[in-house]
Amino acid sequence: RIMPVRWSRYNPSYLEPEVKKESYQKPLEELTEEEREQMELKAVRPIKAAPPSLSSSVFSDPMISKFTNMMMKSGNKVLARSLMSQTLEAIKRKQLEKYHKAPENEKETIECNPYVIFHQALKNCQPIIGLSNITRGGKTYQVPVPLTDNRKRFLAMKWLITECRENKHRRTMMPEKLSQELLLAFNNEGPVIKKKHVLHKMAEANRAYAHFRWW
Amino acid sequence: TLRLICTTTAVQRKNVGASGPEKYTEAFIKKQIEEFNLGRRHLANMMGEDPETFTQEDIDRAIAYLFPSGLFDKQARPLMKHPTEVFPEQRKIQWGEDGRPFHFLFYTGKQSYYSLMHETYEKLLNVQKHQDQLIAEDLPLQKEKRNLAGSRWLTKIELEEMLLEKVSDDDYSRFIQLLQKLVALPCADIEEKYIQKFSKEVPVQMQKVVIEPLQHDERGVAFSTGEGTRKTARATAVVYDNGTGKITVNGIDILHYFPVLQDREQLLFPFQFLGRIGKHDMVCTVSGGGRSAQAGAIRLASAKALRSFVTEKEVEFMRQAGLLTVDPRVKERKKPGQEGPRRKFTWKKR
Numbered sequence: 001r002i003m004p005v006r007w008s009r010y011n012p013s014y015l016e017p018e019v020k021k022e023s024y025q026k027p028l029e030e031l032t033e034e035e036r037e038q039m040e041l042k043a044v045r046p047i048k049a050a051p052p053s054l055s056s057s058v059f060s061d062p063m064i065s066k067f068t069n070m071m072m073k074s075g076n077k078v079l080a081r082s083l084m085s086q087t088l089e090a091i092k093r094k095q096l097e098k099y100h101k102a103p104e105n106e107k108e109t110i111e112c113n114p115y116v117i118f119h120q121a122l123k124n125c126q127p128i129i130g131l132s133n134i135t136r137g138g139k140t141y142q143v144p145v146p147l148t149d150n151r152k153r154f155l156a157m158k159w160l161i162t163e164c165r166e167n168k169h170r171r172t173m174m175p176e177k178l179s180q181e182l183l184l185a186f187n188n189e190g191p192v193i194k195k196k197h198v199l200h201k202m203a204e205a206n207r208a209y210a211h212f213r214w215w
Numbered sequence: 216t217l218r219l220i221c222t223t224t225a226v227q228r229k230n231v232g233a234s235g236p237e238k239y240t241e242a243f244i245k246k247q248i249e250e251f252n253l254g255r256r257h258l259a260n261m262m263g264e265d266p267e268t269f270t271q272e273d274i275d276r277a278i279a280y281l282f283p284s285g286l287f288d289k290q291a292r293p294l295m296k297h298p299t300e301v302f303p304e305q306r307k308i309q310w311g312e313d314g315r316p317f318h319f320l321f322y323t324g325k326q327s328y329y330s331l332m333h334e335t336y337e338k339l340l341n342v343q344k345h346q347d348q349l350i351a352e353d354l355p356l357q358k359e360k361r362n363l364a365g366s367r368w369l370t371k372i373e374l375e376e377m378l379l380e381k382v383s384d385d386d387y388s389r390f391i392q393l394l395q396k397l398v399a400l401p402c403a404d405i406e407e408k409y410i411q412k413f414s415k416e417v418p419v420q421m422q423k424v425v426i427e428p429l430q431h432d433e434r435g436v437a438f439s440t441g442e443g444t445r446k447t448a449r450a451t452a453v454v455y456d457n458g459t460g461k462i463t464v465n466g467i468d469i470l471h472y473f474p475v476l477q478d479r480e481q482l483l484f485p486f487q488f489l490g491r492i493g494k495h496d497m498v499c500t501v502s503g504g505g506r507s508a509q510a511g512a513i514r515l516a517s518a519k520a521l522r523s524f525v526t527e528k529e530v531e532f533m534r535q536a537g538l539l540t541v542d543p544r545v546k547e548r549k550k551p552g553q554e555g556p557r558r559k560f561t562w563k564k565r
Contacts, residue, residue: 009543013367017537021488024532042535044417049515050537052507055480056488078475 014048015041019056061115063122063153070157071174086175088114091182111186121185125156127196129203134212143212144203159192160185167191239302247298254295271296306379327378328386332393338406339397346402366414368394373415426522426530429456439523443515445542448504452516456524458496460486464513465500478510485518485538489525511542 018024053065064084072080091114099110111117130151131142147155164177184190255274259266262277274295282293294301309326310316320326349355369377371387382390394413397403403410429437437456444450462482464472473479486492497517501509518538522530533539547556554560 009545017535019488019536021490024535043531047535047537047540049540049542050484052477052481052511055484056536057480057483060480077477081475081477 010048011046013045015045017047017050017054018042019050019054021056063119064115066153067118067157071161083174083178086173087178087182088118090175090179091117094179094183117186118182121182122153122156122160124188125159125185125192125196126152127155127199128152129200130155131199131203131206132213134209136212141209141212142202142206143209144206145213156192159195163192163195239305241307244298244302247302251295251298258295304379325380325382325386327380328382328390331378332390335390335393335397335409338409339393339400342397342400342402342405345405346400349402367417369413369415374413426527429523437524439520441516441519441521443512443517443519443541445511445515446504446508446545448501448508448512450499450501450509450512450516452497452499452513452520454517454520454524455496455498456494458494460493460495462497463499473506473510475506478506481507481510481514482517484514485521485533488533488536488538489521489529491521491524495521495524514538515541 053069054060054062068077068080068084071083092112095110095112095114095117099107099112102110111120127147129144130147132145133140134143135141160178160181164174164181168177181190181192185192255269256266258274258277259269261281262273264273278293278295284292286292309318309321316322318326318330320329323329368391371382371384374387374390375382394410397406398410427439429439431437432455438453440451440453442449442451462469469479469482473482483492486495499513499516501513503509504512515538518533522533522539525533530539549556552560
């Protein structure tokens, strides 16, 4: 069914742009059936313009840009971007400190790449199942419900940011707080992971109402 | 419901045919046609031309000559056209003199829509029967794929014009789903003619843009120009060959003009995509808009200029990466009765 949430200045026939260079250098034989159809469709349909936050350089990562947008307040993208880069720098510094202090055999297990840490931490924070309010016969029940990928990512990022903004000491800087949280989440510790476990336990407790879901 | 902001001409025409039962009887239209033909012959005699070979263009010219009008609106000037163009096609009265309707589905309310659905389903069953026959005889099923990319289904308004009655969004989507189901079956080639009634060709030719050839400087350096816009910013870029990768904007180096990393990333995006970062020099002029809009405008201008340096395949890759389309997003206007484009005034109970 055609049910868009917002209007868009583009005609509905416009397709999303593909920015990564590697996808254009694949030879024809390696593509699957669906990819071939996609390619044919792309050759005929018009394509939307690439947004300013997207670029084909190695440094642009869609998850990082999404996180930066969520951290942004009143459209101050410059500040959000600088906070993000300071966070990644802080993570790298902490990991390098640990690396130089560790004995020889443990040096290989310490992960120094801040992007890898960020992605792994987000993955660890994502809940598998969520709760939704369903009203039946006047009473509202919390029903366990499977979540889509987008929703999981959004919840993980939202929890991280709210955790950093509210539950820390007022004078600490955001990059410090965020890097601390991300490192804890990377090791499956910390308040965000606890929140995820609490949600899972609530869902398990309300298992009896799972049949209320109709979608 | 979908609100189309960017519309094609097919969508903008109002469908008069479905508004209700006919306002003009058949006899009336026939009389109008006879009068039109007589008038055409009289006009031809007046102009001194042959009544048999008097075409519509001649009629228009004659009317413009005999009744000159200074009105601006072309549709307000004197008009003489064939009655089928003047009186739009409308549904004839669906019942006879005794009050009995002609069509068996009249009392459903949407007789043409339901009869169309029944027909399409009949075709579907036919195709399935044919398929079963082929399977029973162990013959291979034909798997010629229709070119889905070059055609589109009829829009809701076109369907309404075809059926001469109103079609709701739900009904339209159900019909399209049924058609897609029909097309998805392997032996759908049997009903190809029926399907073609409901599909239209999307013109591929509209994407053919002429790529300008390279021009040459006094020193023999090849260069090309491009123009780009974004929101209110207008930019022109001149890309020189055999360069070191220096980019100058309005006479200032990009490091001073764009202090933000994101804007510089956008400027380098087309070059990085094609892998030509150190090979070209660029001089651009930009005016209007804000920081990000100017960066987007220069990006579009440089991408358009780079088309002349690069093979056709790479131009196609650039188009698919979204580098060559003008971004249509602009600031939405403020509406009366609201504080901003979307924000409403604070609701006060009293």
